Amino acid sequence: MDAARPYLAAFSSRFLLMLQYRAAAIAGFATQCWWGGIKVMIYAAFFAAAPGAAAASPMTLVQVITYTWLAQALLALTPWSADPEVALSVRTGSVAYDRLRPVDTYSLWYVRGAAWMASRALPRAALMLLGAGLVLPLIGLSDWAWKPPPTLAAAAAFAISLPLALALSAAFLMIVNIIVAATLTDRGINVLFNSLIIVFSGNLLPLALYPDWAQTALLVQPFAGMMDIPLRLYVGQLSGTGALAGLGLQAFWTVALILLGRWAMARVMRRLEVQGG
Amino acid sequence: MPQILVEDLAKTYRVAERDPGLLGAVKGLVHRRHRTVQALRDVSFSLEAGELLGFIGPNGAGKSTTIKILSGILKPDAGLVQVNGRVPFTDRIAHVSRIGVVFGQRTQLWWDLPVSEGFDLLADIYRVEPARYRANRDELVALLRLERVLDQPVRQLSLGQRMRAEIAAALLHEPDILFLDEPTIGLDAPSKLAVREVVRRLNRERGVTVLLTTHDMHDIEALAERVIVIGHGQVLADSPFETLRANVLAERRLVVDFAHAAPDLNLPGVEVRSRKGQTLELAFDPARTPTPTLIAALAAAHEVVDIHVGEPAIEEVIARFYDLHGAGEA
Numbered sequence: 301m302d303a304a305r306p307y308l309a310a311f312s313s314r315f316l317l318m319l320q321y322r323a324a325a326i327a328g329f330a331t332q333c334w335w336g337g338i339k340v341m342i343y344a345a346f347f348a349a350a351p352g353a354a355a356a357s358p359m360t361l362v363q364v365i366t367y368t369w370l371a372q373a374l375l376a377l378t379p380w381s382a383d384p385e386v387a388l389s390v391r392t393g394s395v396a397y398d399r400l401r402p403v404d405t406y407s408l409w410y411v412r413g414a415a416w417m418a419s420r421a422l423p424r425a426a427l428m429l430l431g432a433g434l435v436l437p438l439i440g441l442s443d444w445a446w447k448p449p450p451t452l453a454a455a456a457a458f459a460i461s462l463p464l465a466l467a468l469s470a471a472f473l474m475i476v477n478i479i480v481a482a483t484l485t486d487r488g489i490n491v492l493f494n495s496l497i498i499v500f501s502g503n504l505l506p507l508a509l510y511p512d513w514a515q516t517a518l519l520v521q522p523f524a525g526m527m528d529i530p531l532r533l534y535v536g537q538l539s540g541t542g543a544l545a546g547l548g549l550q551a552f553w554t555v556a557l558i559l560l561g562r563w564a565m566a567r568v569m570r571r572l573e574v575q576g577g
Numbered sequence: 578m579p580q581i582l583v584e585d586l587a588k589t590y591r592v593a594e595r596d597p598g599l600l601g602a603v604k605g606l607v608h609r610r611h612r613t614v615q616a617l618r619d620v621s622f623s624l625e626a627g628e629l630l631g632f633i634g635p636n637g638a639g640k641s642t643t644i645k646i647l648s649g650i651l652k653p654d655a656g657l658v659q660v661n662g663r664v665p666f667t668d669r670i671a672h673v674s675r676i677g678v679v680f681g682q683r684t685q686l687w688w689d690l691p692v693s694e695g696f697d698l699l700a701d702i703y704r705v706e707p708a709r710y711r712a713n714r715d716e717l718v719a720l721l722r723l724e725r726v727l728d729q730p731v732r733q734l735s736l737g738q739r740m741r742a743e744i745a746a747a748l749l750h751e752p753d754i755l756f757l758d759e760p761t762i763g764l765d766a767p768s769k770l771a772v773r774e775v776v777r778r779l780n781r782e783r784g785v786t787v788l789l790t791t792h793d794m795h796d797i798e799a800l801a802e803r804v805i806v807i808g809h810g811q812v813l814a815d816s817p818f819e820t821l822r823a824n825v826l827a828e829r830r831l832v833v834d835f836a837h838a839a840p841d842l843n844l845p846g847v848e849v850r851s852r853k854g855q856t857l858e859l860a861f862d863p864a865r866t867p868t869p870t871l872i873a874a875l876a877a878a879h880e881v882v883d884i885h886v887g888e889p890a891i892e893e894v895i896a897r898f899y900d901l902h903g904a905g906e907a
Contacts, residue, residue: 309701397685399650401702402674
């Protein structure tokens with residue numbers, strides 16, 4: 301317990317602080333509603349216009365709609381940009397203080413990053429569930445609503461997969477943070493990874509809807525585990541051995557990225573230069 | 578065995594350089610030029626537990642680099658460093674749990690958190706036992722007069738308040754050694770006095786070893802028994818402050834108010850430093866011209882209203898010392 305105390309404290313402190321930013325959460329929710337609505341209508345148009353293709357689709361329209369709302373709700377769980385706190389501390393040199401704490405710097409940054417993503421996702425997801433999951437059916441638009449998981453097994457798989465997605469995203473966030481620490485700026489790296497993440501996490505289009513020949517590659521790449529795998533588990537598109545494989549891939553990439561991140565961090569810290577002062 | 582042992586420490590930085598203008602920027606895209614800057618050459622010194630050491634030198638001399646190496650943040654290129662028998666960078670986690678560090682130019686408290694929550698978080702990070710933490714915090718809050726700012730977010734504190742909070746934050750885990758890197762920079766007089774008072778008490782009453790860098794010679798005069806002067810990454814002097822002052826500047830100052838317009842003086846070994854109406858400021862070497870002799874000569878020849886004997890300002894002593902060693906800022 302005492303061993304975990306610094307990390308738990310760092311996590312809860314960041315989490316509680318970030319929850320204070322209500323305006324940001326509401327603005328994020330509004331944007332994501334807007335995009336979610338547009339995407340749902342586009343998918344509906346595609347499915348209606350090509351009944352043949354729709355029948356052969358690996359996902360039904362109902363699954364795609366729920367997937368879309370979920371993807372909008374959990375957007376903040378993907379590592380969109382370097383942790384702004386790390387970027388700032390690297391620029392101002394406060395990173396020196398992180399090295400003065402009697403804790404493992406990688407773990408400290410990791411839990412802070414995880415708290416940052418979780419605290420941003422939580423209010424947005426709650427609002428989205430309220431809007432797309434409750435309000436839409438109540439006003440008679442249940443065809444367009446966020447639906448509960450189809451089976452208990454799907455719900456259970458999602459419940460395991462979501463924390464894994466956070467762990468994986470935080471591990472990837474650390475790679476971004478370490479690049480920022482090495483290059484002293486977060487500009488280029490944020491732009492570069494943004495586009496990768498939006499495509500390969502399934503946020504732009506569910507990965508299952510890409511051509512068949514790309515399916516294996518899309519499933520095994522690390523970004524799938526940040527969003528696509530938990531969402532496919534939720535809607536029941538991945539089940540049985542597929543579900544196990546999905547969870548396994550998430551765990552594998554989390555461990556791999558943590559190992560890579562720890563190795564890179566040790567290298568960066570050895571040649572760290574805290575400038576000025 | 579001394580508590581802090583530094584031998585032949587060396588550290589270089591790589592500095593990126595760019596030619597000025599657009600052409601330089603484009604060239605920089607293709608080929609980066611780097612220059613190596615020798616921040617520390619062969620710094621050696623040692624410190625016993627309970628000492629209070631002042632570290633002075635011009636900007637860029639290597640003071641902060643030394644502190645960063647001693648605190649485990651930077652890895653030296655060569656040389657031996659041991660603090661409490663540990664090598665700071667290699668044994669970082671065990672090492673940093675026993676030291677406290679304040680960088681006057683940076684903040685270790687969380688900008689958006691109230692001071693008290695920042696303290697709580699640090700106590701968790703250092704795994705300070707709760708009862709000890711509370712006792713410690715209350716003592717520091719009283720000592721540093723922080724009662725009124727505890728509930729305020731750090732971003733709303735004045736610089737003086739923030740620096741006092743920073744010092745408290747560095748002491749919550751009861752470190753044996755305190756590194757202070759320019760702790761009084763930019764502070765007003767009462768805040769400086771408060772900081773000095775706290776440092777003195779920690780050193781005297783709790784036996785905390787203190788290593789302090791500053792550009793404010795009054796900090797050194799008020800606190801440090803021993804001073805290391807560093808310049809160009811080398812130790813230029815390591816001595817009690819009074820010795821340093823006496824060695825570098827034996828000069829005395831005499832300010833004389835005359836009843837009438839100040840006369841033109843022509844006394845051997847006496848230099849007129851300034852002339853303002855009826856007042857002259859004289860500089861002389863007391864070994865060559867004893868002070869009583871000079872005063873007697875002045876009083877005999879002129880109608881003198883007041884005489885005040887002084888010493889040159891400490892800043893002058895140091896500036897002269899830097900010049901003497903060619904250690905002015907590069």
